[in-house]
Amino acid sequence: MKQLTSRRRSFLDDLSGYAFISPWLLGFIAFSIIPILFSLYYSFTEYDILGDPTFNGLENFRRMLGDELFWQSLKVTFFYAFVSVPLRLLFAFFVAMLFNRGTRAIRMYQAIYYVPSLVGGSIAIAVMWRRLFMADGALNAALAKIGIVTDISWIGNPSTAIWTLILLAAWQFGSSMLIFLAGLRQIPRELYEAASIDGANPFKKFTHITVPQITPVIFFNLVMQLINGFTVFTQAFVVSGGSGDPLNSTLVYALYLYQRAFKYYDMGYGSALAWVLVLIIGIMTGVVFKTSSTWVFYEAKEGK
């Protein structure tokens, strides 16, 4: 920001500045601001896309209170996000620690562990996942080989179905692993050397240097991935065949919203659901930020 003050601002700068950011600015207005305002308006209306929206005040939000599927989808989404994200970050951190050494083979290992993250978002993988956990899928076949014979359909059983989605998310820890690994490599070597001189054992070094140095990175990724976790759609849509079945046990929030808006053309209610999602994400982010001071260690900034 130093350059900002030392360089004189001029009308020409304003003109060229806005010219350069105009693609984003126009898109921001057309595809974000206007839709957001419309969405806010729709959330207070009843609207089936064919007729005109009719204003019905807080009716949509009142309706949610008694909507069992709304509560079910909230429950499913919270469970999914709060189990899958920490699990994925834990795996990522553990493997990153394992890989944080100078063996030549590490680059190849990194690549292998990253592949699931690379392809995990594709429909091919989601479809395959569905097949993997069917009653006649590979998991049961593998279990039978080690003597556990079962014909449970992990996809079709209401108590296990959500776990297949959690496993699918946790399996894709590769990108977080690469981020943590980059973070670990940024920790100054001198810190460890100094600790060695002071006679610290590896465990002490881990808890007193590695953990404090890496927590800001973990924290940032936790927040971003929780937000993504709350909006999960494609995997749940494909693995459950679009329904959120069995017994709505995989009916994540975004899937329920999609069904209301685009299966029943309940656009007003769908918009209201979207704003509740914003509220939840906002509160969650706020809580994580507020509590972060107790467990995130930031380096003391110079001059503060």
Added chain:
Amino acid sequence: MLNRKTKHLLGQTVFHIIVILLGFLMLYPILWMISNSFKTNAEIFGSSSLIPKSLSLEHYIRGWKFNNTITFTTFFKNSFYYTILATFGAVIASSLVAYGFARVPFRGRSFWYACMFLTMMIPYQVVMVPQFIIFHKIGWINSFKPLIIPQFAGLPFFIFLMVQFIRQIPYELDDSAKIDGCNRFMIFSRILFPLIKPAVITSTIFSFYWRWDDFLGPLLFLNKPRLFTVSLALRMFSDPQTSTDWSAIFAMGTLSLLPVLIIFLIFQKYIVQGLATTGLKG
């Protein structure tokens, strides 16, 4: 008592064995899918084996034909059309916008930059409904316009990545170009754009991946089978209502992953770099 050297060697061996075993487990589902693309439907049933009985390509041929009126030629064409055009738009626009934010001291710069970050926090679900209604009213449904045109606004994630990159480039370069008579656009296109090539490549790769895998967008805006992308076609293929031809699905699923894997093999370095910059600094 073991001496230090053997102890170290033993530790190394244990490490490599564990990592390779875990790595195999990580890759198993993908390998299983690929091997299933060569198995008959009867062979897939209840099997965890990775070795097919024969290596015939018949499932690929049958899968490619889809329902005999439309084939995967159409779906791959549609996917490449959408992915390439959208990626081109997203990357070019993002680099222009990034230059504006990083180098031009215009009034309101910090405000708009903050706005851009805020949009990253807003879930797509909020704009999804009104966007659909707007696109419906202006007759964009069942065309690629609603998927491609918004990409030409640039993506906050890419803009941020490129701003980070441009900020590392010394101002002296801009200044000397200015003295040589370059205007801002020339400075951008001739001096800075070539210098931020790593960020441009990283953005191109990620954009390609996201557009290629995009499912919700095509699901919302493309309803005619002749417009389907590969993702949409794969999903229709596995419709639980009909009896499923798993061999054919796995064959086409394997093909759909090929572009992703090939790009990864060539550009691995840029992916790792991009993840590290955006995942570390926030």
